[in-house]
Amino acid sequence: MKHMTRKATRHVNQNEGLIFEKSSPGKAAWKLAPLDVPEVDTKELLGSAERKDLGNMPEVSEIEIIRHFTRLSTWNYAIDLGMYPLGSCTMKYNPRVNEAVSRLDGIANAHPYQPEKTSQGALRIIKTLSDCLLEITGMDAITLQPAAGAHGELTGLLLVRAYHDAQGSSRKKVLIPDSAHGTNPATAAMVGYAVENLKSSAQGMVDIGALEAQMNEDVAALMLTNPNTLGVFEQDIHKIAELLHAKGGLLYMDGANMNALVGKVRPGDFGVDVMHLNLHKTFSTPHGGGGPGSGPVAIKKQLEPFLPKPVLISKPDGTLGFDYERPQSIGRVRSFYGNFGMFVRALAYILANGPDGLRQTTEDAVLNANYIRKGLEGTYDLPYSIPSMHEVVFSDKIQARKGARTMDLAKRVIDYGFHPYTTAFPLIVPGAMMIEPTESESKEELDLFLEAMRSIAQEVEEDAELVKTAPHSTRVSRLDETAAARKPVLRWKPTP
Amino acid sequence: MRYLPKSPADREAMLKTIGARSIDDLFAPIPPEYRLNRDLKIPRQMAESEIVDWFRERSRENGDGYATFLGAGAYYHYRPVIIDSLISRGEFLTAYTPYQAEISQGTLQSIFEFQTMISELTGMEVANASMYDGSTAAAEAVMMAVRLTGRRSVVVARSVHPEYRQVLSTYAFHQGMPLATVPFKDNGRIDFKELEAAITSDTACVLVQSPNFFGTIEDVEAIGELAHSKGAMLVVAIAEAISLGIVAPPKAADIIAMEAQSFGVPLGFGGPYCGVIATREAYVRQMPGRLVGQTTDRNGKRGFVLTLATREQHIRREKATSNICTNQALIALMANIFMTVYGKVGLKELAKQNLAKTAYAAQQFAKHGKVLFSGAPRFNEFVVQTTEDPYAINARILGHKIVGGLPLKKFYPELGNASVWCCTELTSRSIIDTAVGHVADSERSVRSAQQEEPAEEVTR
Numbered sequence: 001m002k003h004m005t006r007k008a009t010r011h012v013n014q015n016e017g018l019i020f021e022k023s024s025p026g027k028a029a030w031k032l033a034p035l036d037v038p039e040v041d042t043k044e045l046l047g048s049a050e051r052k053d054l055g056n057m058p059e060v061s062e063i064e065i066i067r068h069f070t071r072l073s074t075w076n077y078a079i080d081l082g083m084y085p086l087g088s089c090t091m092k093y094n095p096r097v098n099e100a101v102s103r104l105d106g107i108a109n110a111h112p113y114q115p116e117k118t119s120q121g122a123l124r125i126i127k128t129l130s131d132c133l134l135e136i137t138g139m140d141a142i143t144l145q146p147a148a149g150a151h152g153e154l155t156g157l158l159l160v161r162a163y164h165d166a167q168g169s170s171r172k173k174v175l176i177p178d179s180a181h182g183t184n185p186a187t188a189a190m191v192g193y194a195v196e197n198l199k200s201s202a203q204g205m206v207d208i209g210a211l212e213a214q215m216n217e218d219v220a221a222l223m224l225t226n227p228n229t230l231g232v233f234e235q236d237i238h239k240i241a242e243l244l245h246a247k248g249g250l251l252y253m254d255g256a257n258m259n260a261l262v263g264k265v266r267p268g269d270f271g272v273d274v275m276h277l278n279l280h281k282t283f284s285t286p287h288g289g290g291g292p293g294s295g296p297v298a299i300k301k302q303l304e305p306f307l308p309k310p311v312l313i314s315k316p317d318g319t320l321g322f323d324y325e326r327p328q329s330i331g332r333v334r335s336f337y338g339n340f341g342m343f344v345r346a347l348a349y350i351l352a353n354g355p356d357g358l359r360q361t362t363e364d365a366v367l368n369a370n371y372i373r374k375g376l377e378g379t380y381d382l383p384y385s386i387p388s389m390h391e392v393v394f395s396d397k398i399q400a401r402k403g404a405r406t407m408d409l410a411k412r413v414i415d416y417g418f419h420p421y422t423t424a425f426p427l428i429v430p431g432a433m434m435i436e437p438t439e440s441e442s443k444e445e446l447d448l449f450l451e452a453m454r455s456i457a458q459e460v461e462e463d464a465e466l467v468k469t470a471p472h473s474t475r476v477s478r479l480d481e482t483a484a485a486r487k488p489v490l491r492w493k494p495t496p
Numbered sequence: 497m498r499y500l501p502k503s504p505a506d507r508e509a510m511l512k513t514i515g516a517r518s519i520d521d522l523f524a525p526i527p528p529e530y531r532l533n534r535d536l537k538i539p540r541q542m543a544e545s546e547i548v549d550w551f552r553e554r555s556r557e558n559g560d561g562y563a564t565f566l567g568a569g570a571y572y573h574y575r576p577v578i579i580d581s582l583i584s585r586g587e588f589l590t591a592y593t594p595y596q597a598e599i600s601q602g603t604l605q606s607i608f609e610f611q612t613m614i615s616e617l618t619g620m621e622v623a624n625a626s627m628y629d630g631s632t633a634a635a636e637a638v639m640m641a642v643r644l645t646g647r648r649s650v651v652v653a654r655s656v657h658p659e660y661r662q663v664l665s666t667y668a669f670h671q672g673m674p675l676a677t678v679p680f681k682d683n684g685r686i687d688f689k690e691l692e693a694a695i696t697s698d699t700a701c702v703l704v705q706s707p708n709f710f711g712t713i714e715d716v717e718a719i720g721e722l723a724h725s726k727g728a729m730l731v732v733a734i735a736e737a738i739s740l741g742i743v744a745p746p747k748a749a750d751i752i753a754m755e756a757q758s759f760g761v762p763l764g765f766g767g768p769y770c771g772v773i774a775t776r777e778a779y780v781r782q783m784p785g786r787l788v789g790q791t792t793d794r795n796g797k798r799g800f801v802l803t804l805a806t807r808e809q810h811i812r813r814e815k816a817t818s819n820i821c822t823n824q825a826l827i828a829l830m831a832n833i834f835m836t837v838y839g840k841v842g843l844k845e846l847a848k849q850n851l852a853k854t855a856y857a858a859q860q861f862a863k864h865g866k867v868l869f870s871g872a873p874r875f876n877e878f879v880v881q882t883t884e885d886p887y888a889i890n891a892r893i894l895g896h897k898i899v900g901g902l903p904l905k906k907f908y909p910e911l912g913n914a915s916v917w918c919c920t921e922l923t924s925r926s927i928i929d930t931a932v933g934h935v936a937d938s939e940r941s942v943r944s945a946q947q948e949e950p951a952e953e954v955t956r
Contacts, residue, residue, distance in 0.1 A: 016605075018605070018608070018609060018612075019609050019836055020609070020612065023839070023840075028839070028841065028842060029576075029578075029836070029837045029838075029839070029842075030576070030837055030838050030839070030842035030845075030846075032842075032845055032846060032849060032921065033921070035849055035852055035853075036924060036925040037852050037853055037855075037856035037925050037928075038852065038856060039852060040848070040851055040852045040855045042742060042848060042851060045851060045855060045873055046713070046742065046743065046851075046873045047873060048744070049713045049743055049744050049873050050742065050743070050744060051740070051741070051742050051743055051744045051745070051844070052744075054616065054617065054741070054839075054840045054841075054843060054844060055616040055617070055619075055840075056612075056616050056840075057613060057616055057617070057835065057839050057840035057843065058613075058836055058839045058840065059839045059840050059841060060836065060839065062578065062837070065578060065582075065833065065836050065837060066578060066581070066582070068836075069582045069585075069588075069606065069833065070582070070585065071602075072601070072602035072603075072605055072606055073582075073585045073587035073588050073602045074587060074602065075587075075599070075600075075601040075602040075605075076587040076588065076591045076594075076599065076600055076601070076602040076603055077587075077591060077596070077599035077600070078586045078587045078588075078589070078590040078591045079586070079590035079591075080586030080587065080589075080590045081586070081587070084592060086592055089592060091590075091592055093499055094589065094590050095499060097544050097547055097548065099584065099589075100548065101547065101548060101551035101552075102764075103580070103762075104551055104552060104554075104555040104560075105555060105560050105561065106554070106555030106556060106557070106558035106559060106560030106561075107551065107554065107555050107558060107764070107765070108762040108763070108764055109560075109572070109762060109763055109764075110558050110559065110763060110764065110765040111564055111566045111570055111572065111763050111765070111899065112570050112763070112765050112766030112767075113566050113568055113570070113902050114559050114562070114564065114566060114899050115559075115890070115894065115899065117894075118557075118558060118559030118562065118894070118899070119558060119559065119765070120557040120558065121553070121554035121555055121556065121557035121558030122554070122558050122765045124554055124557065125551075125554055128539075131538075132538045132539075135536050135537050135538055136536060136538070147628035147629065147632065147767070147768070147824075148628060148820075148821065148822040148823070149821065149822060150809070150819040150820055150821045150822070151628060151632070151819075151820075153819065154819060158666065158670060161670060181810075182808075182809040182810040182811070182812070182813045182816070182821075183809050183810075183819050183821050185809075185813040185814035186809035186812070186813055186814055186816040186818070186819035187819040188814060189814040189815070189816075189819075190667075190670075190671070190818070190819050191670050192670050192671060192672065195813075195814045232525070233525040233526050235525055235526075235527060237527070237530070238527065238529075238530075263532065263536055264523055264526065264531065264532055265523075265526050265530050265531055265532055266530075266532055269530050269532070270527075270530045278822075280822065286589045286590055286826065287590065287591065287592050287593070287822075288583075288588065288589060288590075288591070288825050288826025288827075288829070289588055289591045289592070289593065289594060289600070289603035289607075289825040289826060289829070290592070290593035290594065290603070290625070290786065290822060290823055290825030290826075291593075291626070291768075291822045291823040291824045291825045291826065291827070292628075292767075292768035292822075292823075292824045292825075292826060292827055293822035294768075308666075309662075324906075330666060331662055331663075331665060331666035331669070332631075332659060332662040332663045332666055333632075333663060333666055334628060334629060334631055334632055334663060334767075335569060335629055335630065335631035335657070335659040335660060335663060335766065336569075336570070336659065336765070336766025336767055337765065337766045337767070338766070338767055339628075339767040339768040340764050340765040340766050340767050340768075341762070341764040341765075341767060341768050342767075342768060344551070348547050348551065350538060350539075351539055351541075351542045351546075351547050351550065352497075352498070352499070352541065352542060352544070352547060353497060353499075353541060354538065354539065354540045354541025354542065355535035355536040355537075355538055355540070355541075356497070356535070356541060357497035357499075357500075357541050358536060358538075359535075359536075360497050360500060361497065361499075361500065363519045363522075363523075364500055364502060364507075366519075366522045366523065367507065367510055367511070367514075367519060367522065368510075370514050370516070370522055371510045371513060371514060373514075374513055374514045374515070375513075386525070387522070387524065387525050389522075389525065410596070411596075411598070414596065414598055414599055419592070419596065419599065420596055425810075439499075439500055440499070440500075440501065441501065442501035442502060442506070443502065443506045443509065443510060445501075471598050471599075474598040474599060475598070475601055475797075475799075476597070476598060476601060476793040476795075476797050476799035477598055477793050477794055477795070478598075478793060478794045479597045479598070479791050479792070479793045479799045479800075479801045480791045480792055480793070480794075481597075481791065481801050481803065483791050483792070484789040484790070484791035484801050484803040485789070485803050485804055485805075485806070488622075488780065488787070488789045488803055488804060489789055489790040489791070490608075490611055490615075490622045490623075490780070490787055490788070490789050490790075490803075491608070491611050491612040491615045491621075491622060491623070492608070492609070492612045492790075
């Protein structure tokens with residue numbers, strides 16, 4: 001490689017087949033305690049419902065399982081290995097104390113239906129986290145039931161719908177900026193709303209003129225991400241809120257980018273009526289290779305009667321409990337109370353930070369993004385010049401002239417020991433390169449990233465093919481996604 | 497702040513590079529009237545030791561160390577130690593969704609193995625990478641059937657987990673999908689006559705759960721036959737995944753919506769759990785959620801990628817099969833490791849132990865109280881009807897650090913003083929005997945009180 005950086009060195013990693021390929025009859029990784037009740041005749045108990053055979057389930061020993069998954073794990077990139085600059089994903093450090101406290105016996109082994117009397121600890125955790133999140137967002141009430149961000153969006157829009165229905169005005173449309181996450185329109189469709197696209201202005205913000213023209217009594221809500229997906233704070237937020245409220249619409253905020261705001265500004269103070277948070281982004285719960293998440297929904301007073309059931313309440317005797325008598329509730333969106341284990345982790349994170357820590361976190365996140373912006377300005381095209389908050393969006397315009405597109409550049413980033421940035425999003429930027437460093441990166445790590453990005457730009461000029469065929473250092477390279485989709489192989493089968 | 501890797505000098509240097517005088521310059525885009533010029537009113541910054549103490553205190557307030565007879569959609573099974581050892585590896589724990597296949601092969605291959613094992617266990621052809629939980633998986637499976645059949649309405653067994661039904665009605669209401677509920681018979685199974693009457697030419701699917709909320713195994717084949725004869729699909733919810741070790745998978749199902757919590761996922765006061773949808777290959781393009789597929793790289797080497805993304809929200813936006821994005825990958829990994837540990841033989845033996853414990857417990861309870869729904873096979877749950885209010889009995893059992901079965905009044909008032917009890921491999925005989933003893937005492941004292949009552953009448 002031409003300009004190898006100081007960040008990474010290639011080293012040997014282990015090959016490993018599928019677990020089924022290691023299986024052979026008689027191997028086992030389990031041992032049950034002796035049965036202390038009489039054996040049963042399964043045939044007699046189950047009759048025709050008895051299962052005879054478990055198909056191709058594996059039979060392997062414990063050491064093989066440990067090695068199998070450990071080897072697989074070494075093929076992954078992770079925050080624990082280095083910077084993960086995925087825009088809009090807020091890949092920050094996942095503190096280990098969060099994991100430790102979530103595994104305490106009374107927390108990990110609590111049954112959701114155990115008596116209220118022996119659930120006070122869990123309820124206290126829910127209450128404390130709720131109070132913290134309400135203070136952070138400046139909202140009036142909250143539900144922690146939604147299991148992820150998109151699930152929070154669904155819950156939020158169901159609340160919007162219930163609110164309008166209760167007013168006797170069944171509205172048909174939701175406005176969504178063209179810069180929005182795909183979950184926003186998908187959610188609106190799930191709730192039965194027609195999606196109306198709202199064009200961005202030349203500055204990449206909500207076009208106030210367009211909003212004025214499109215806003216009417218048929219619009220239930222505007223779904224806005226703020227800072228938006230360009231990492232830009234919507235400066236006309238008060239006008240946006242006013243325009244919506246004047247016609248009876250509600251302002252929904254997608255909290256995906258809340259990491260730019262915590263401790264510095266509160267959505268409840270700038271006119272937001274309903275919003276969701278992503279505990280797995282802003283509040284440090286681990287992303288785990290794609291979940292679990294948690295998507296609390298915070299709302300203003302007027303939406304409170306419609307919250308999902310049950311709602312946490314404080315009882316006169318000082319204990320906590322659940323209220324199921326909520327006649328106007330939208331109902332349940334998930335069984336039990338949501339991804340409780342994530343509440344534990346998010347609260348541990350908030351307690352570790354306190355007000356000063358959370359503010360410093362936000363400041364560092366914004367500082368890091370601007371440092372990257374400064375460092376790559378000129379090397380990469382910056383389609384919107386307005387100030388960045390916690391993330392910055394470049395485009396591949398300069399490199400595309402040599403045929404290297406955002407995905408090629410991203411794949412080359414891998415060779416330099418980093419996870420790529422977000423490619424091709426937001427959709428309003430052709431060839432987008434969206435970078436969110438988060439607060440978790442040191443100056444040294446950022447400098448290594450800048451060095452890598454500049455080096456790649458130079459490689460494009462000198463030998464674009466090298467970049468277009470990257471990555472060159474991984475176990476597998478440029479997997480055939482078209483073939484995978486055309487003739488899907490979604491499970492292993494024994495070779496006949 | 498100990499998570500932040502910068503010295504004051506670093507911050508100064510970076511601000512200088514950026515050309516900002518202070519950090520406030522970077523927040524200038526926020527209109528001044530909205531800026532928060534005070535500390536958030538949240539607890540002060542705590543030391544790690546204080547955080548651990550705070551949560552230990554909560555843990556103690558939370559029934560730490562109680563034995564339990566609760567099931568009802570959340571099951572207490574043994575979790576092999578290696579599950580936490582392996583999922584705690586930072587490369588699994590702190591990785592993002594595997595969009596960049598080259599540096600995500602570990603997550604991708606493990607999901608492929610998960611999909612394979614779920615397919616094997618459910619008897620379906622394909623399974624997805626996970627859904628939020630069993631309840632949302634069931635709701636999404638129903639909406640999938642609506643898309644596949646072009647029909648609008650849904651028939652649901654009353655013996656499906658009440659909270660699954662509540663979630664379904666939330667989803668269905670806003671989709672304008674009419675829901676009809678079919679009652680159960682005195683053997684705990686769905687009422688066939690009522691079912692037959694409920695299915696119309698607009699019925700997209702019938703949703704049943706097996707084992708159902710009472711632990712009763714439904715006659716899924718017959719239900720499937722009936723549904724299919726009327727052009728409707730059959731969706732089967734499975735809340736207790738361990739049942740698949742000994743109970744025949746619902747072959748007649750078109751879609752299976754499963755909760756995999758029993759596969760090594762802690763109870764955790766209700767979540768995070770691991771929903772999953774399995775179905776036939778022909779329906780895969782209407783399936784919600786992520787899917788991992790096998791392919792080859794440019795050198796012909798086997799590898800795995802997220803596939804069929806054209807179903808998903810980030811590509812299709814409002815035309816997607818679902819809005820689901822983040823799912824439960826790490827929890828699916830727990831389930832994956834659990835299934836690998838027990839495997840072909842262990843899962844069967846484990847399920848057998850659950851069956852034996854439950855058979856013993858039901859037998860013991862039946863000696864002193866009334867065990868309902870004995871006319872059909874059950875897995876690891878059963879319903880006990882008492883004369884006394886089950887909350888009162890449970891309160892006494894709780895004194896022995898045992899949590900009794902779930903009283904059903906809230907969900908099934910028609911069953912009166914009934915509770916659903918669950919036994920797993922972790923329920924010891926002595927705990928069963930203690931609980932049975934309390935129910936027996938309760939029945940005896942109620943009986944003797946009843947015998948005394950007429951005497952009182954006379955003296956009055």
